Amino acid sequence: MAASQTQRPRTMAANTATWRDVTAAAVVLVGGPEDYLGSRAMDRIRGQVREAAPDVEVSRLNAAIYTPGALEMNVSPSLFGEQKLIEAEGLEAMNDAFLVDALKYLERPEPDAVLVLRHGGGVRGKKLLDAVKAGGWPVVDCQPLKKxxxxxxxxxxxxxxxxxxxxxxxxxxxxxxxxxxxxxxxxxxxxxxxxxxxxxxxxxxxxxxxxxVEATGFKVADAAMAGNAPLALSTLRHALATGADPVPIVAALASKLRGLAKVAGAQGSSSQIAKQLGMQPWLVEQAQRDVRRWTPEGLVRSIQVTAEADAQVKGLSRDPVYAVEHAVTVIATSVRRS
CATH class of the missing domain: 1.10.8.60 (Helicase, Ruva Protein; domain 3)
Structure with a gap:
């Protein structure tokens, strides 16, 4: 994909788009707490890039555990000149190193790279979000459908x-x-x-x-998050046997874990945290109860295995069912026993 296809003219207003019509650009911001719409927006961009450049090199970064220099390393031109697609997730919990590197990158994006930034809501990293909007890059706002x-x-x-x-x-x-x-x-x-x-x-x-009675992704996620591996796996297998798609099941797992991660480091009342993070107060209260049963190490391990499963069910694995089962097992066994 040439630079003219990925890089948009810089203006002083964001190039707003919806998750249905967003177009790949050198930098794209997918913001908002609705995980499913965020996933659909990122899927659309990924599909566009792969259609234009079948040999695209895809890299994924977690902004919460980012290592300085990783962004520059992933966008640097390769020996064979392949198109680069970098998907950076977890910006709502980004560390300072990611903020510094991302702001620097916005000043001069690589012409043969597409950087997709996924921010789940809240005020963390506002300076970066404002810089993306001011630069005129596409911005997708993924808000929950409440009505x-x-x-x-x-x-x-x-x-x-x-x-x-x-x-x-x-x-x-x-x-x-x-x-x-x-x-x-x-x-x-x-x-x-x-x-x-x-x-x-x-x-x-x-x-x-x-x-x-539906065997849904969220019932699988609820059982896994409760530490009930047998129930989570049996519910998962029933869901898959009745035609459920692995992708929304992994999305449900990711949604639950992301909620825990957001709330784990937040301070204040449930209403204050809800406003800060863009979450419903009852979801914050539920996450506050659940997070007591998790160690930081167990939560990080579960987030990592779910991110791996997400990539695998979206085409990086020939056995997406195993990928989901492995993620469910790791999550359920990572819960701290009382």
């Missing part, structure tokens, strides 16, 4: 993008059935789009999701 109307619009857009039809009452029925978590709602849309031969109606939604 039913937003979830209805999401479902309608999923079917429209797939050139498939769903009746309006079926859209509402689907939101009512599996709309608590966006990743689950998206997985349900994908399943119906794949299976339906005609327009999806209420009867089909009810047949798939009505009155049935």
């Amino acid at each position: 039913d109307a937003d979830k209805v619009a999401f479902v309608a857009s999923e079917f429209k993008a797939a050139a498939r039809r769903i009746n309006p009452d079926a859209v509402q029925a689907l939101v009512n059935a599996v709309g608590a978590h966006l990743a689950e709602l998206a997985a349900a849309c994908s399943q119906l789009i794949a299976d339906a031969t005609t327009a999806v109606d209420v009867e089909m939604v009810d047949r798939y999701y009505g009155g049935r």
Whole structure:
């Protein structure tokens, strides 16, 4: 991908985009606490870069445990001149070394590299976020879909993008059935789009999701985070056997762990922390209860294995099922026993 394709003219206003239409650029900021939309935005950018440069070299950085100089090393031109894609996650917990290196990099981005910055919300690293926006690079804001109307619009857009039809009452029925978590709602849309031969109606939604206890990604994550490995693995296997996609399951694990990591180092009341981190107060309170059962080492180990599983289920492994099972096992066995 040439520089003209990745580097946008610098202006004094951010080049705002949605997760559905963001275009790869030399620097892209994917911000906001909704992990699923953030993952979709990053998937879209990754797909664009790979389409333009099939031999692209993909690197991933964790801004919370970043080592000085790692960004420069990953973006440096290689001997064979491959396109570089660097995905930096965890910016909401970035260390000072990452902040310094990233600010320096923004002054002169590499022409044959795409740097995607994932910030989950909060005030940490505001100087870097402001610099990205001031530079005119694409900025995607991934906020939770809290209202039913937003979830209805999401479902309608999923079917429209797939050139498939769903009746309006079926859209509402689907939101009512599996709309608590966006990743689950998206997985349900994908399943119906794949299976339906005609327009999806209420009867089909009810047949798939009505009155049935769902083995969902978040139930897998809840069991793993509780340290119940047998339940987490059996729920996972049932979910996969009934057609669940490994990607949203890993997203659910990542979401739970990210919430713990955010809250672990925060101080103040639950409402103060919620405002600071851009989280719901009840989620903060839940994370505060859960984090007491974790050691810092166990949490870091679980985050690392989940990041590895995320890469593997998105194409870096021939056995994504094993990758998810391994992550669930590590997480469940990392919980400190009371």
